Amino acid sequence: MRILLLMVSLTFLGTPAIATDPRGTTIVEYYGPHPIDPGVNGGLCTIQGAHMHSYRPQDEVLYVNDGPYWTFVGDPTEFEPEAPAAHSYYGHHPVWWTNAPGEHYCYITGPHHHGYAPAGRDKFVERGGAYWFVGAQPVWYERRKRKHDMDGHYGRHAIVRPIITVEPPTGWIGVRLGIGGAALGIEFGAPVVVLPSPVIFVDDDHHHRPKWKKHKDDHHYRGKDKHKGHGKGHGKGKHK
Amino acid sequence: MKWLITLTSVAILMSACGKDSAPSSPTNPEGAAALSVDTAVLERIGDASDFETTAAKPYAALGCARGEVEELDVLVCHYADAAAADAAAKSLREFVAGALSGLVRQAGSDLMAIADRKEVDPKGERISRLTRAFAPEP
Numbered sequence: 001m002r003i004l005l006l007m008v009s010l011t012f013l014g015t016p017a018i019a020t021d022p023r024g025t026t027i028v029e030y031y032g033p034h035p036i037d038p039g040v041n042g043g044l045c046t047i048q049g050a051h052m053h054s055y056r057p058q059d060e061v062l063y064v065n066d067g068p069y070w071t072f073v074g075d076p077t078e079f080e081p082e083a084p085a086a087h088s089y090y091g092h093h094p095v096w097w098t099n100a101p102g103e104h105y106c107y108i109t110g111p112h113h114h115g116y117a118p119a120g121r122d123k124f125v126e127r128g129g130a131y132w133f134v135g136a137q138p139v140w141y142e143r144r145k146r147k148h149d150m151d152g153h154y155g156r157h158a159i160v161r162p163i164i165t166v167e168p169p170t171g172w173i174g175v176r177l178g179i180g181g182a183a184l185g186i187e188f189g190a191p192v193v194v195l196p197s198p199v200i201f202v203d204d205d206h207h208h209r210p211k212w213k214k215h216k217d218d219h220h221y222r223g224k225d226k227h228k229g230h231g232k233g234h235g236k237g238k239h240k
Numbered sequence: 241m242k243w244l245i246t247l248t249s250v251a252i253l254m255s256a257c258g259k260d261s262a263p264s265s266p267t268n269p270e271g272a273a274a275l276s277v278d279t280a281v282l283e284r285i286g287d288a289s290d291f292e293t294t295a296a297k298p299y300a301a302l303g304c305a306r307g308e309v310e311e312l313d314v315l316v317c318h319y320a321d322a323a324a325a326d327a328a329a330k331s332l333r334e335f336v337a338g339a340l341s342g343l344v345r346q347a348g349s350d351l352m353a354i355a356d357r358k359e360v361d362p363k364g365e366r367i368s369r370l371t372r373a374f375a376p377e378p
Contacts, residue, residue, distance in 0.1 A: 036362055046365055047368050048371075051367070052339075
């Protein structure tokens, strides 16, 4: 018997379409690897490109609405700590493993991982075993950042952060003009960067030059990292 | 004489009914003109002998084959050209409905749909392997 698919298109807010058949079977479209519903298995689904599952995303803030797809832009090590293809990043950056490359961003503050090395067309600098985005922010960056509270998620969920022990590369800190000049996205300073010496860089001055302060406990990262014994250093630093 | 007429009528009726109510079994081709899927395409995915010809009409294809590979339900359909395959890709989504995981992929004038109905591949490792075999990345 043929199954008729009833498309329940949640077009408002750009939510990816959820299709159901008359029996109520849910078809959810994903693009690329993503966390598996813990009720099914847990861990990460490894399928590249467009595919479907019968379950919805568990935490939508870790996804972008990528046309008809849910595309995961969070840190995969939260769901699979030994994820073999993890690359280290620092700060916000565009993502390109979506169905619409360059149209979405990762808004994770501080060090984190992704399953992909940077695409050639974007401006990334590799330093300290991590990738830093030094290109211009798109005009929609600030607006979408406010709506996409990925840091809120990582404040509640532990991940193993990569250890970054260098200062930011040139171009990473500064005034960022939106592409096209219609909007102005301004971002000063890195949240926290640990230097080889026991000194950290603190963004406590949003309108003037950032200050340098003595690091008190010589720990690695002041952010949301809940793992004290981290040091796995997932970043492969393959990209030169 | 009457019994002969009756018998003949019954025979004709049975023949007609048989035609109309022929089960549209998915393992039977829809007409002799339907093309089978290229064996070489099936061999990329698994053993071609694991596949059987199945109805092509629901997928607007010239020919389709269905089989179980690594416990996954796999459908491969052949089209006149890549454009026809691309246009029909949505129709193969129906094949995946009800499965835990699945996808539809195109390789030239062929389409493949995989459905994990037995829920044996939650991480998609088998699906990924078959997908790479069907449509190797350039």
